Amino acid sequence: MNAYQHQFMWHLLAYAVQRNVSLPALCRANGIDEPAFRAGRLPDLTEQQVVMIWQQIGAATNDPLLGLHLGESLQLAALGVVGDLVKFSRTIGEGVMQAAAMLPLVTELWRMDVETEGAVCTIRFTPERPEGSQPLSFLHRHMLDMLLAFTLHEVNGLVFSRIAPVTVGLPYETAETAEYARVLRCDEIRTGGACYLTFDRHVWHEPVLTANYEMQQYFLKKAGEMMQEKALRQSLRDRVESYLMTNAYLGIPTIEAIAANFNTSARSLQRHLQEEGVTYQQLADQVRKTLALHYLEVRNYPVKEISYLLGYNELSAFTRAFRRWTGTSPSMYRS
Known part of the structure; x- marks a missing residue:
């Protein structure tokens, strides 16, 4: 976890306490030092620990829309340098574009375009690793709800006018559309x-009240350095x-071609x-x-x-591979 993922998890736990969740119980269940947490420090958490914390808070609050309500309550400080970039951008459009580019510093679950x-103008959220027809995981769904609510509410705090979306699209069915309509103002x-x-589209050109070009450039440089450091820490x-995945629209390259790209x-x-x-x-097969x-x-x-x-040069070769992956043919899977 990087510093800003730590910071976000700290805000999640602090929000849980505001919702009357027992901090000592959460800390004991997840191996977190309570005094360290109260001092603003968290240990490195595994992905499984993060999922467990979200689930425990969801169960303790009995809130099926935990992510949505968390996003409604957060401030830009929760996103660290990404929030700073939005805050000091000159227009809403510029701030959103900066946030989209730097979102991987906050979460690796969703891409923002x-x-x-x-x-x-449209802000789209796409899972970083599409999983076909499989439903979104608990963490994917609540993180997405958080991003939707947070994006809207923080943008509204930076301009003179009241901003509301024309339409909102959700990638799942829900019986809670009235609450989504309230929180997302749509x-x-x-x-x-x-x-x-x-x-x-006029929203894109709304001036940000706290715009500061020099501060924006400072945080843009800082975020760029963090993105570079994140890339260096990634495994090969x-x-x-x-x-x-990113270049899949060009086809799956040979190992010689990708090796050349990696110098x-x-x-x-x-x-x-x-x-x-x-x-x-194996990697190419998994991506296919x-x-x-x-x-x-x-x-x-x-x-x-x-x-x-x-x-695949032949449909039969693709069909054989698909049967190996799923136990059925592409046509049967689609029907």
Whole structure:
């Protein structure tokens, strides 16, 4: 965990205490030193510990919308340098763009993309690792709700006008649409599809009250250094897998091609991956599986085209691989 992920978890635990959750019980259950927590310090937490903490707080508060209500309560300080970048940007659009680029400093679960087209601008949230038709995990869902509420409420605190989205998209069905409408200030909540917030385009040009170009440049430099440090700490496996996913629209490259991109030889790349307990073929295969499930789920491509996109020369080869991954054929999986 980096410093800002620590900081966010500290805010989550502090919020739990405000909701009458027992701090000593949370600390004991997760191996956290209570005096250290009260002094603003947390130990490194594993992904499993983070999930357990979220679940324990959700159970203790009996709140199915824990993430949404957490996001409603947070301030920009909870996001550290990412919040600082938003606070000192010149316009809302500029601040949101900066936040989207630096979101990996806060969470590795979701990617934030910004689009402007015609009279609207859209903020989209996409899982960093799509998992086909599998439902979102507990942590994915509550982190997403937090990001939606937090994005809207903090943006509103930086301008003179009241900002509300035109439409909100949620990637799951929910019986709590009225509460989403209240927190997100939007009557048009669309469920079961993509996740997004759409705004009238004029919002993008709203000036930020606390705009400060020099401070923005300072925090932009600081965030860039942290992103670089984060990249250096990544394992080679993570870097290769991330590259494959990010550039999947170009097809799955050969190991020689990706080695050249990493400024090394294919033999050296394979050797280092094997030291981390994996081969390039296994990583490529996993990415193909993830993308195959995703493409079949969105139903925008015929099976033959998916086969081509994933680098299979013959449909039969793709079908055999898909059976190995899932135990069924692509056509049966889609039906």
